[in-house]
Amino acid sequence: MYAVHCMNNISTVGTDALERAGYEFVDDPDRADAWLVRSANLHEIEAPAGLLAIARAGAGVNNIPVERCAQRGIVVFNTPGANANAVKELVICGMLLACRDVIGGVEWVHEASDDPQIAKRAEKAKKRFAGCELAGKRVGVIGLGAIGAQVADVLIALGAEVMGYDPYLSINAAWGLDRRIEHATELSDLLAACDFVTLHVPATDETRGMISSVAIAHMKRGAVLLNFARDALVDEQALAEALDDGHLARYVTDFANPASANMKNAIVLPHLGASTGEAEDNCAVMAARQLRDYLENGNIANSVNYGRVDLGPLGEGSRVALFHDNAQGVIGQLTQVLANSGLNIENMSNVSRGAYAYTLVEVSGAVSPETGAELSALDHVTRVRVIAREA
Numbered sequence: 001m002y003a004v005h006c007m008n009n010i011s012t013v014g015t016d017a018l019e020r021a022g023y024e025f026v027d028d029p030d031r032a033d034a035w036l037v038r039s040a041n042l043h044e045i046e047a048p049a050g051l052l053a054i055a056r057a058g059a060g061v062n063n064i065p066v067e068r069c070a071q072r073g074i075v076v077f078n079t080p081g082a083n084a085n086a087v088k089e090l091v092i093c094g095m096l097l098a099c100r101d102v103i104g105g106v107e108w109v110h111e112a113s114d115d116p117q118i119a120k121r122a123e124k125a126k127k128r129f130a131g132c133e134l135a136g137k138r139v140g141v142i143g144l145g146a147i148g149a150q151v152a153d154v155l156i157a158l159g160a161e162v163m164g165y166d167p168y169l170s171i172n173a174a175w176g177l178d179r180r181i182e183h184a185t186e187l188s189d190l191l192a193a194c195d196f197v198t199l200h201v202p203a204t205d206e207t208r209g210m211i212s213s214v215a216i217a218h219m220k221r222g223a224v225l226l227n228f229a230r231d232a233l234v235d236e237q238a239l240a241e242a243l244d245d246g247h248l249a250r251y252v253t254d255f256a257n258p259a260s261a262n263m264k265n266a267i268v269l270p271h272l273g274a275s276t277g278e279a280e281d282n283c284a285v286m287a288a289r290q291l292r293d294y295l296e297n298g299n300i301a302n303s304v305n306y307g308r309v310d311l312g313p314l315g316e317g318s319r320v321a322l323f324h325d326n327a328q329g330v331i332g333q334l335t336q337v338l339a340n341s342g343l344n345i346e347n348m349s350n351v352s353r354g355a356y357a358y359t360l361v362e363v364s365g366a367v368s369p370e371t372g373a374e375l376s377a378l379d380h381v382t383r384v385r386v387i388a389r390e391a
């Protein structure tokens with residue numbers, strides 16, 4: 001059976017499911033067939049030669065060297081949408097904390113707690129903490145994926161006007177959006193029009209620093225920026241200046257770092273977006289299920305470096321999983337080797353993503369180590385797995 005190493009604490013509903021299926025949890029990452037991870041930074045860690053998969057119990061994969069993994073035939077999974085509700089609730093909480101100075105008010109009460117005149121004093125002090133309502137405000141949602149779409153729905157229910165920007169939205173996702181979301185085709189239009197702007201995009205080469213000094217200059221004076229996506233999306237130096245000079249009223253972020261923790265008018269949380277029992281369970285269960293389906297059947301669902309393949313559960317035969325360059329002639333060579341070995345192809349699926357391709361073949365009989373070695377030696381082939389039912 002397979003060995004798994006946890007790089008972070010993973011909810012036991014996920015790890016128990018793997019244990020019940022006979023998986024062994026190992027302390028040594030080098031002995032593992034698969035890693036389960038949350039936010040641990042894997043960029044500086046060399047994956048062992050035998051590592052087959054990394055499952056991220058969460059959405060963002062900027063802590064994982066996804067491309068390097070693809071070069072070695074290591075499948076990287078995430079769990080899309082599994083923690084979206086938890087993040088949505090905290091984003092709305094963050095917006096409400098930015099509307100009135102709730103935190104200042106709570107601190108004031110705490111400091112005055114021994115004063116018998118506190119009730120009278122509170123009535124005088126409260127004007128310092130007064131603010132505005134979300135209803136009637138225009139809120140810009142950047143990224144309308146699992147989290148952004150849910151945030152937009154709640155904001156509409158609260159009476160806000162929502163403007164959305166997401167040039168990469170799939171047609172299916174667009175069909176699911178509330179028709180009342182105003183469509184911004186340019187980021188600068190959204191920034192200029194909104195009282196609140198909330199970020200829900202992944203940290204990629206394209207999005208890093210998207211809230212630059214130029215972007216901030218487009219924003220309304222007194223606007224609020226919320227960042228529950230990743231700190232790398234924001235030029236924090238430019239943001240600190242905008243908060244200092246009052247161009248922006250508040251920054252609410254889930255990413256505590258030396259810059260954000262010392263910003264004036266910032267509400268900074270310790271990466272709590274996905275920290276609910278429900279979200280942790282959802283992510284762990286989904287990660288464990290995807291890992292099992294890949295390790296035991298060769299199927300791939302929700303990978304960020306390989307396309308979707310689903311041949312269903314492994315039957316009586318065996319499967320050959322081939323990781324290869326997205327190059328001409330590989331499938332021809334593969335079928336030739338299988339035919340020469342007397343193996344009949346029962347089912348097959350091939351999918352490519354960019355430069356990388358994955359082919360899963362179900363064959364009638366057992367695949368010998370010699371056939372496996374012959375496949376591994378083919379041009380453009382990175383990795384070969386033979387999957388068979390355990391005796």
Ligand SMILES: NC(=O)c1ccc[n+]([C@@H]2O[C@H](COP(=O)([O-])OP(=O)(O)OC[C@H]3O[C@@H](n4cnc5c(N)ncnc54)[C@H](O)[C@@H]3O)[C@@H](O)[C@H]2O)c1
Pocket residue numbers: 058059060061080081083084087142143144145146147148165166167168169170200201202203206207228229230254271272273274275
């Ligand atoms: N604070 C937390 O604990 C927490 C939890 C979950 C996710 N996140 C972060 O939030 C991000 C979004 O999560 P999600 O579950 O909604 O992911 P998702 O993949 O469902 O949605 C991301 C959306 O961003 C869009 N997008 C990509 N590039 C864009 C660009 N340049 N401009 C505008 N839109 C763009 C995509 O088209 C997609 O619709 C994650 O990548 C992660 O970094 C944080």
Ligand SMILES: O=C(O)CC[C@@H](O)C(=O)O
Pocket residue numbers: 038039057058059060061083271273274275
């Ligand atoms: O695992 C966590 O606590 C955070 C996860 C979150 O940042 C994500 O991208 O899903």
